Amino acid sequence: MREFAYLRAADVAEAVELAGPQGRYLAGGTNLFDLMREEVERPERVVDISRLPLSAIEPLPGGGLRLGALARNAHVAADDRVRRRYPVLARALLKGASPQLRNRATVGGNLLQRTRCRYFYDLTAACNKREPGAGCDALGGFNRTHAILGASPNCVAVHPSDMCVALAALDATVNLTGPDGERSVPVTGFHLLPGGTPHIETVLRSGELITSVDLPPERPWHGDYVKVRDRASYAFALVSLAVLLDVRHGRTVAARIALGGVAHKPWRAYSAEEQLVGAAADEAAFERAAEAAVAEARPLDHNAFKAELARRLVRRTLVELAGRS
Numbered sequence: 525m526r527e528f529a530y531l532r533a534a535d536v537a538e539a540v541e542l543a544g545p546q547g548r549y550l551a552g553g554t555n556l557f558d559l560m561r562e563e564v565e566r567p568e569r570v571v572d573i574s575r576l577p578l579s580a581i582e583p584l585p586g587g588g589l590r591l592g593a594l595a596r597n598a599h600v601a602a603d604d605r606v607r608r609r610y611p612v613l614a615r616a617l618l619k620g621a622s623p624q625l626r627n628r629a630t631v632g633g634n635l636l637q638r639t640r641c642r643y644f645y646d647l648t649a650a651c652n653k654r655e656p657g658a659g660c661d662a663l664g665g666f667n668r669t670h671a672i673l674g675a676s677p678n679c680v681a682v683h684p685s686d687m688c689v690a691l692a693a694l695d696a697t698v699n700l701t702g703p704d705g706e707r708s709v710p711v712t713g714f715h716l717l718p719g720g721t722p723h724i725e726t727v728l729r730s731g732e733l734i735t736s737v738d739l740p741p742e743r744p745w746h747g748d749y750v751k752v753r754d755r756a757s758y759a760f761a762l763v764s765l766a767v768l769l770d771v772r773h774g775r776t777v778a779a780r781i782a783l784g785g786v787a788h789k790p791w792r793a794y795s796a797e798e799q800l801v802g803a804a805a806d807e808a809a810f811e812r813a814a815e816a817a818v819a820e821a822r823p824l825d826h827n828a829f830k831a832e833l834a835r836r837l838v839r840r841t842l843v844e845l846a847g848r849s
C-alpha cells in the first residue's frame with residue numbers, strides 16, 4: 525500500500541476543508557480499504573469522518589425519515605420505524621453483504637461503493653473506469669455479472685448496492701455539503717450511466733460529502749425486495765428488484781419498480797410503472813409491465829439470462845404483492 529495522509533475531522537465543515545478536491549472520506553471503510561489495498565484507488569489524503577455526528581435516524585417534519593450518512597446498515601435495518609414504514613429498505617439492507625460488514629458499512633458509503641467488476645480490481649486488465657481511455661476487458665471477457673441496461677461501449681459494469689435499489693424505488697433524496705454549501709439530489713439522479721466517462725459515477729462535485737438521506741412520507745402500498753444471486757448469502761445480485769405497489773378495487777393506482785444488478789446505477793423501470801398505473805391489477809398487466817421492464821435490455825455474450833430472470837422476477841413479485849392488497 526502506498527503512503528497517504530490520514531486526517532481526522534472534528535466537524536462537517538472541517539472535513540470538507542481537509543478533503544479538498546482530491547481527498548477521500550473514510551467512514552466504514554468496507555470498500556475504500558479494498559480499493560486502496562489493491563491500488564485501484566491511490567488517494568493522497570484520507571479524511572476520517574467516522575466520529576462526526578451523522579449517524580442519527582430522525583423523523584422529518586413532513587412525515588418522512590432522515591437517515592444520517594454514518595448510520596450503520598445494520599442499525600438502519602433494525603430500526604423499528606424503518607422496519608414498519610419502509611420494509612423494502614430493511615429487507616434490501618439485510619440482503620446485502622454479511623452481518624459483520626453491515627455492522628461497519630454506512631448509508632453514505634453504501635451509496636458510494638464501487639462496482640465489483642473483476643477487471644476493475646485487476647490492475648493487469650484494461651479498464652476505462654480505472655484508467656480512462658484504456659479500454660474495457662469485460663466487453664470481450666467473462667461478463668456474466670455485467671450490465672444489460674444502460675451500458676455503453678466504454679463500460680458494462682453494474683452498481684453493486686442493494687440499499688440503493690430500495691432507495692430508488694422509494695424516491696429518496698441525498699443531502700450533500702461541499703465547498704459551495706448544501707444541496708439535495710434525488711437518489712434516482714445521484715448515480716450516472718457510464719456513457720463516455722465511466723470513471724465519473726455520481727453527480728457529487730469535488731469535495732462534497734454526503735450528510736444524510738431523506739425518505740419521503742410513507743404511503744399505503746405493499747412492497748418487497750427480492751434478490752437472486754449465486755449463493756444464499758454474502759453475494760452480489762445477479763438481478764434484484766424493489767417493488768412498491770398500491771392496488772385499490774382491482775386497479776393499480778401507483779407503482780414503483782427498481783432493478784439492481786443490471787445497470788451502472790439502480791435502474792428505475794419507468795415504462796413498466798406506466799404500464800401498471802390505471803390498469804387492472806391482473807396477470808396480463810403484470811406480464812406487460814415485466815416485458816416493458818426489460819424491453820431495452822442489450823445482453824452481452826454471457827448474461828442473456830439476466831433479461832429473462834428480471835422479467836420473471838418482476839412478474840412474480842407483482843403477482844405476489846397484488847395478492848396481499
Ligand code: SF4
Nearest residue numbers: 641651660679680681
Ligand atoms: Fe472497467 Fe467498466 Fe470495463 Fe469493468 S466494465 S473493465 S469497470 S470499464
